[in-house]
Amino acid sequence: MNVSILGTGYVGLTTGACLAFLGHNVTCVDADHEKIAVLERGGVPFYEPHLAELLADAHPNLCFTSEYAEAIPPAQVIFIAVGTPPGKDGAPDLRYLEAAAHGIGKHLTGEFAVVVNKSTVPIGSGNWVGSLVRDKACEKAKGRFAVASNPEFLREGTALHDSLYPDRVVIGADEEQTAEVLYTLYRPILDQTFQAPPYLPRPEELGAVPLISTDLASAELIKYAANAFLALKISYINEVGQLSEKVGADIAQVAKGIGLDARIGTRFLQAGIGWGGSCFGKDTAALIATASEYGLEMPIVKAAREINRRQRDRVVEKLLSELKILKGRTIGLLGLAFKPHTDDLREAPALDIARKLIERGARVKAHDPVAMDRFRKESESNGRLAEVFCCETPEDVAREADALVLVTEWPQYRELDWEPLAQIMHTAIVLDGRHALDRTRLTRAGFRYVGIAC
Ligand code: UDX
Numbered sequence: 001m002n003v004s005i006l007g008t009g010y011v012g013l014t015t016g017a018c019l020a021f022l023g024h025n026v027t028c029v030d031a032d033h034e035k036i037a038v039l040e041r042g043g044v045p046f047y048e049p050h051l052a053e054l055l056a057d058a059h060p061n062l063c064f065t066s067e068y069a070e071a072i073p074p075a076q077v078i079f080i081a082v083g084t085p086p087g088k089d090g091a092p093d094l095r096y097l098e099a100a101a102h103g104i105g106k107h108l109t110g111e112f113a114v115v116v117n118k119s120t121v122p123i124g125s126g127n128w129v130g131s132l133v134r135d136k137a138c139e140k141a142k143g144r145f146a147v148a149s150n151p152e153f154l155r156e157g158t159a160l161h162d163s164l165y166p167d168r169v170v171i172g173a174d175e176e177q178t179a180e181v182l183y184t185l186y187r188p189i190l191d192q193t194f195q196a197p198p199y200l201p202r203p204e205e206l207g208a209v210p211l212i213s214t215d216l217a218s219a220e221l222i223k224y225a226a227n228a229f230l231a232l233k234i235s236y237i238n239e240v241g242q243l244s245e246k247v248g249a250d251i252a253q254v255a256k257g258i259g260l261d262a263r264i265g266t267r268f269l270q271a272g273i274g275w276g277g278s279c280f281g282k283d284t285a286a287l288i289a290t291a292s293e294y295g296l297e298m299p300i301v302k303a304a305r306e307i308n309r310r311q312r313d314r315v316v317e318k319l320l321s322e323l324k325i326l327k328g329r330t331i332g333l334l335g336l337a338f339k340p341h342t343d344d345l346r347e348a349p350a351l352d353i354a355r356k357l358i359e360r361g362a363r364v365k366a367h368d369p370v371a372m373d374r375f376r377k378e379s380e381s382n383g384r385l386a387e388v389f390c391c392e393t394p395e396d397v398a399r400e401a402d403a404l405v406l407v408t409e410w411p412q413y414r415e416l417d418w419e420p421l422a423q424i425m426h427t428a429i430v431l432d433g434r435h436a437l438d439r440t441r442l443t444r445a446g447f448r449y450v451g452i453a454c
Contacts, residue, residue, distance in 0.1 A: 001025070001185055004075035006100045008035055008064075010048065010344075011118055011152045012081030014159040017051060020058035021164075021197070022188045027071040028064050039064045047343040047370050050160050050199050057197060072107035077185055079150075080104075080129070081118040090285030097121060101129045105136025108145055114173075114181045116148045120223055120283060123290055125149075126172070126216035146178040149216050151223035156277065157341030160200055164189065168210045172219020179213050186211075224290075227283040228301050233268040234275050235304035238311050241271040241453025251453040252435060271453040273353075273407065273433040274311035276338030278346040281305070311452070312352045315405060315433060316360065318450055322429055323402055327361030330426065332397035333388075335408025336368035336375050343371040345378060349433070350407040351385060358384045365389045367397045369410050395421065403429040409436035422446035 001024050005016045008030040020026040030036055035045050042059075044052045055062065065071055072078060080100045087093035097119060104115055115133060117126060130147040137145070149172035154162040169186050173179040188194040190209050196202040212222070237255055244251040251271045259266030275281070284301050291298045316326075323329055338348040345351060354364045366388050368375065379385040391397045394413065398404060398421040406413055414436060422428035422445050430442055431450045442449045 001076050001181075002074050003027070003077045003079065003185070004029060004071040005079040005081055005118075006030075006068075006071075006103070007080065007082035007096070007119070008032075008039065008045070009081065009083060010046065010156055010159055011154065012079065013039075013044070013055075014048070014051065014154060014163050015079060015081060015118060015152070016062065017054045017058050018160065018163045018189075019185070020061035021054055022194050024061065024185065026058075026062050027075070028062065029066065029068065029071045030064075031066055033066050036064045036066050048159050049157065049341055050197075053199055054160055054197060068103040068107045072104055072113075073109045073111075075113055076111075077114050077116060077181060078104055079116045079118045081152075084119050084121060084282075086282045086285060090289040092120070092122060092282065092286050094121070094125075097125070097129065098132060101132035102136045104145075105133040105141075108133070108137050108141035110138070110140035110144050113145045114148055114178050115145055116150045116182065117220075118150055118152050120151065120227075120279070120286075121149075121220060122286060123217055123220040123224070125220065126174075146173065146175055147216070148173040148178050148182055149219035150182060151219060153223075153226065156344055157339060164194075164196070164200060165192075165203055165206055166209055168212055170212045170214070170219050170222050172214050172216045172222075174216055183211070183213075224283050224287045227279050228287050228304070230268050231275055231280040231284050231308070232300065232304045234270070234280075235307040237269045237271045238274055238453065239307050244271075245451075245453050270435065272311070272409075272435050273315055273349045273452055274308040276347040276349045277344065281308075281347045312349055312356070314452060315349075315353050315431065316356045318431055318452070319357070319403055319405070320360075322431075322448070322450060323427070326357065328363075329402040330363045330365060330400060331357050332391075332401040332404045333364060333366040334394060334397060334404060334406045334413050335410055336366055337371040337408050340408055340410045343368075343374045345371055345374060348408075351379075353405065353407065354388050355384055358387050363387075363389070365391050365397045365401065367391045367394050368408065369412055395424065399424045400426050402426050403431060405431045405433055406437060407433050409434040414438075418442055418445035418447065 003024050004027045005012045006029045008028050016026045016028040038045050082096035082100050084092040126147045126149050171182045241251045255269040259269045288298050336350040357364050428447045430447045439449045
């Protein structure tokens with residue numbers, strides 16, 4: 001099928017690469033000419049494991065452009081995967097979505113096309129996008145398109161795996177004909193009939209992928225409700241973690257003990273400094289904002305957000321309690337990205353923690369295996385974050401530091417040679433913000449080990 005994808009962020013580019021790999025003709029569109037130039041040269045504008053390889057394999061079926069006039073007329077399916085960043089009052093900023101819908105409308109020719117919302121959009125956006133497209137469409141095209149919702153559940157760092165081998169595919173459409181176009185598009189994924197790329201092997205236990213075919217509003221709500229539930233799980237284990245610390249329990253064992261109940265599940269019960277990233281914060285805020293438009297409160301979701309905010313404060317409180325004075329101290333952060341295997345810094349706990357420490361007079365040094373360049377660029381004009389001293393190696397972070405904080409659980413930090421690090425620090429304290437390090441090993445290496453929730 002001929003597919004066009006508007007927006008080449010994590011969601012748009014991953015979707016484009018996967019659909020092209022499956023054999024569809026895909027055009028990826030972005031208003032940012034520089035990004036398009038990078039993609040045309042075979043580059044990838046952000047870090048995502050295996051994306052460069054998949055784009056190279058899918059190359060014959062892929063093209064990149066900034067022109068809607070090129071991308072929209074031949075497309076049978078048009079995905080909107082533009083950014084919906086958080087706006088005021090928690091409601092997302094929809095200006096890119098609006099521009100995309102208008103751009104589609106202007107260039108529809110009258111051949112039947114399905115416009116698919118892939119961006120996380122507020123509930124009710126399907127109808128809104130439909131009206132925006134219609135406003136700009138010529139008479140011939142007005143009744144010749146339909147809108148569908150196909151929310152994305154990919155995690156950064158495992159985006160391609162999550163897209164090729166999803167737990168489920170959700171398709172929201174108000175007419176059967178529209179949904180059928182998308183079943184055809186996703187058939188190779190639903191039936192798992194494609195040949196898996198060697199670098200992304202198919203999980204052995206995977207059978208056919210379940211399809212949830214529903215109305216527009218339900219599909220839109222599924223996305224928010226799923227992300228809010230995952231955020232709740234993390235905040236729940238972090239709340240239990242606070243109590244666990246007081247009573248001297250082992251939170252990892254507690255999480256395992258409750259998670260092995262199949263009704264609960266073991267995933268997203270990893271205690272630590274809480275969630276970051278572009279989705280959980282934004283989507284929980286948007287859910288609360290939508291509910292309030294209907295006169296509803298969402299006290300559980302609000303509490304999850306509050307607990308997550310507090311986890312970051314706890315890092316500063318713990319350092320204060322260890323060092324007594326933060327002014328003039330040097331704190332080293334291991335990890336800047338909001339989680340391992342990405343260079344994404346959106347809502348990254350490290351940024352918040354660095355800011356709080358600098359405000360209290362500490363000097364902050366930091367290292368990240370892949371996010372350093374992005375951090376340098378983004379922090380340049382970002383208030384006090386510009387004061388963070390970027391280090392080339394974890395050793396440079398440790399040198400003369402009063403404490404190290406493990407903020408992002410990159411595998412290479414687990415494997416560090418801790419003994420020499422303890423020797424070059426001013427005081428050998430490590431705060432394990434992700435419950436990821438081996439306490440016994442660190443203690444043997446000469447560290448005072450401080451945990452979150454332990
Ligand atoms: C998330 C959802 O998982 C995905 O389905 C959705 O479409 C987009 O948002 P992502 O933000 O890429 O994906 O990362 P995810 O792996 O979900 O982690 C989010 C944050 O939660 C990270 O900061 C991570 O460190 C934290 N986390 C995750 C925990 O603190 N504990 C856990 O047990 C799991």
